[in-house]
Amino acid sequence: MALYGAPVWSHRLTCAHRCKTKILSLQRRVAIRMVRGYRTISFEAATLLACFPPLDILAERDARIYDRTRALRQSGESASYPASAFGALRWQETWCARLRGDRYAHKRVVSAILPAFEAWMRRKRRVTFRLTQVLTGHGCFGEYLCKIGREAMAVCHHCEADQDTAQHTLEACPAWTVERQVLV
Ligand SMILES: [Zn+2]
Known part of the structure; x- marks a missing residue:
């Protein structure tokens, strides 16, 4: 009302x-x-x-x-809720x-x-801060730092690729070849 x-x-x-x-x-x-x-x-x-x-x-x-x-x-009925019924919950x-x-x-x-x-x-x-950065993309990557105004350009400082992203670090950047091999 x-x-x-x-x-x-x-x-x-x-x-x-x-x-x-x-x-x-x-x-x-x-x-x-x-x-x-x-x-x-x-x-x-x-x-x-x-x-x-x-x-x-x-x-x-x-x-x-x-x-x-x-x-x-x-x-x-019994006040206890049957355990099997909790599947839906x-x-x-x-x-x-x-x-x-x-x-x-x-x-x-x-x-x-x-x-x-x-x-x-x-x-x-628990996840480490490095894993969090790689999985979220919010970290020390040119693209993200550029987005939040901490860097003027999104280029990679290791290999000068145009876009330094979490995926670039994970898959492509030659600076991390040894670490990548260990991970694989
Ligand atoms: Zn690179």
């Missing part, structure tokens, strides 16, 4: 949206610290690198568990489905990690 101007439910939705935005913004900053990345890294890249599931996905899952458990209690599937969407699938970090999502989540070691 509208009291003065916007309806009450509209006000509640706005508050919830603002709260969610603040929490996810905080999560992004924490995830960036965890992966030692540049502050320009996106939410999706930072959380994926940090293996830190988006908190809105976890909150929605917990809300569904709460609702179903309460419904079971009210119907007089797996946060990994929800997260992957979101990342497969048009908005994120083409992003560098997402396209690198998504094909090996489960193996990535099982990683014991």
Whole structure:
């Protein structure tokens, strides 16, 4: 019902949206610290690198568990939720489905990690700042430094290629031939 101007439910939705935005913004900053990345890294890249599931996905899952458990209690059945039923509530599937969407699938970090999502989540070691730079492209690469105004040109200082990118360092730059052979 509208009291003065916007309806009450509209006000509640706005508050919830603002709260969610603040929490996810905080999560992004924490995830960036965890992966030692540049502050320009996106939410999706930072959380994926940090293996830190988006908190809105976890909150929605917990809300569904709460609702179903309460419904079971009210119907007089066992209050414990059957373990088999949790399959549909797996946060990994929800997260992957979101990342497969048009908005994120083409992003560098997402396209690198998504094909090996489960193996990535099982990683014991945290990513180093170097791996974060290579996977995000946000690092000591001419193209990125040029974009943020730290360099006048995007050329590679090692081999004078026109575009110094993370992919150039990873695949082509002759300065890293020995390291590349070790990696391969
Ligand atoms: Zn080069």
